[in-house]
Amino acid sequence: MQTDSSFTFVLFGGTGDLSMRKILPALYEAHRAGMLAASGKIVAVARHEEDRAGYLQWVNEHVKAHVAKSGIDEGAWASFVDRIEYVKLDLGKAEDFVKLRDALQDQSGTRVFYLATGPSLFVPICHALASVGLNENARIVLEKPLGYDLRSSNAINDAVGEIFAEEQIYRIDHYLGKEPVQNLLALRFGNALFEPLWRREWVESIQITIAEELGVEARGDFYDNTGALRDMVQNHLLQLLSIVAMEPPHSMDSDSVRDEKLRVLRALKPIDPRDISKVAVRGQYHAGVIRGTSVPAYATESGVKTDSATETFVALKVEIENWRWAGVPFFLRTGKRLADRVAEIVVNFRAVPHSALGASALRAGANRLVIRLQPNEMIRLYCLAKKPGEGMNLSSVHLDLAFDQFFKEGQMEAYQRLLLDVINGRLALFVRRDEQEAAWKWVEPILNEWAASGKPKPYAAGTWGPAAASAMLAQHGTCWLEEEN
Structure with a gap:
């Protein structure tokens, strides 16, 4: 079943291990199975000094090895990477989030921000997204661990909750x-x-x-x-x-x-x-x-x-x-x-x-x-x-x-199901605060x-x-x- 509508999937930590091993392979499998709307886009975000061609080379080298047993369908792979854009972004530079907003301006449909980063970056990223208006009509995915104890977990949830409503927050547990x-x-x-x-x-x-x-x-x-x-x-x-x-x-x-x-x-x-x-x-x-x-x-x-x-x-x-x-x-x-x-x-x-x-x-x-x-x-x-x-x-x-x-x-695969649920707005398999x-x-x-x-x-x-x-x-x-x- 195809996703309900167009989407833009923004992947923070786009060069990281989790993105290479789990997230991008899961999105590829969903694409190959015809489960992603044709107009859907993937925007990878990271600090690396890369252009789009350099990032796609990185993806070719690091993602293909983690695709499921069925292997790579080169035709499907080529059309999958056509969905991918790359934005270099330094979290400490407010102008980089303006650049990200501009890059997303022409994209329609559901907007998903996946934070495949350390939890210490969750709050700064959310504040920066809000500063350029990117928290509206969006969904945010938080990877574990969400805090070190109850106090730190509440601190993160409080800060994120000031920017995104609870129904916008997807705390992922792939099991x-x-x-x-x-x-x-x-x-x-x-x-x-x-x-x-x-x-x-x-x-x-x-x-x-x-x-x-x-x-x-x-x-x-x-x-x-x-x-x-x-x-x-x-x-x-x-x-x-x-x-x-x-x-x-x-x-x-x-x-x-x-x-x-x-x-x-x-x-x-x-x-x-x-x-x-x-x-x-x-x-x-x-x-x-x-x-x-x-x-x-x-x-x-x-x-x-x-x-x-x-x-x-x-x-x-x-x-x-x-x-x-x-x-x-x-x-x-x-x-x-x-x-x-x-x-x-x-x-x-x-x-x-x-x-x-x-x-x-x-x-x-x-x-x-x-x-x-x-x-x-x-x-x-x-x-x-x-x-x-x-x-x-x-x-x-x-x-x-x-x-x-x-x-x-x-x-x-678990990540494939969960990513499709995020895009389609289904919260049942995600952890509530x-x-x-x-x-x-x-x-x-x-x-x-x-x-x-x-x-x-x-x-x-x-x-x-x-x-x-x-x-x-x-x-x-x-x-x-x-x-x-």
Whole structure:
């Protein structure tokens, strides 16, 4: 489906890593699929001394490698780069924003400003846009992290909110655009099979994991002042938790969905600082081996302080104090330099209360739903079946929804979906300010306690994190999915 109207997509940080790896490839895929209005334009903005030809050469060198598996269609690529203009802009020069306004004067339709920059630049850019009248009839996209804590997040939101109305602000979290997350909503609210089971009477526990094999790469300076709790938990993991646990919305319009997510975030049981050691584990990777390659310790990475107490791993036990989920533990986990790259949601259903078929039917986790977000997106339902042959011997089997096999159409990448939603004015998959505030309020006691306490627990790169993360689940009679397998 094509975008509703003409648009001008202004990309601040147009030469940056995020633009090259995610944003421009996503716009190219939307263009190739015929989803962008023919009159739509892309205006890249950066400080580099380039003309349009020089910028397009940069795009050719750095974007093509990140296009999806289907590769480049040279005809589509040529017509895509025809959409792109380049404006050199120094944020410290007011006259450069006048030049930007003049460059946009002949463009019609929706105007989108995407800030693929550091959060410290969000407010100066917004003020500069307003100074030349570019905040009117426009949408602004803010990348994470939006602040360092609740206070700084509120400061940014207050400043941006003076210039753009809330319905103009799109706070992006790309995990919400992933196909399996959308399918989770379809499974829950479109099928009578799952919704009656989606509650404390039938769910024993839920795990949400976002694991990375990579370390901090070239982001040591940024990451050492951020850490896994701010970088991943406050946004991605709590957003996934709210999608899993939310009540059925009245409709799929933006405020109905976000109202239900907010109710979950506000129902999170506050963490008492005295209990943090029981429900929160933080770790930091040391040297190790990943897929046969030796990797260094976090403290020796470029840009990282040698005595750093920044966590690269977090595991949490979370409870939701409402009627549907009271007493059900949610286990959240994220980390760098772990044994595998995987993002998944695991719903463990309770065992049957009594079985005439033997102990296998009473095993925890015999019935389980696994929603894999990456690397291979799929949904898998585990259940028990009789083994062929004599006797009533049960074995675990699974039913798969593998999207690439079941649906012949190509899958839409998360950024592609979200960028189309921005252009078309759909806010449901973006984070509202009150959601963000609720997440920061819940996270802050952990941040404060960790800032006042000792160093994170060490774990070897290439493992699944500190042993304390496994011990935390063992106290509840369960384990992480990979440990069971």
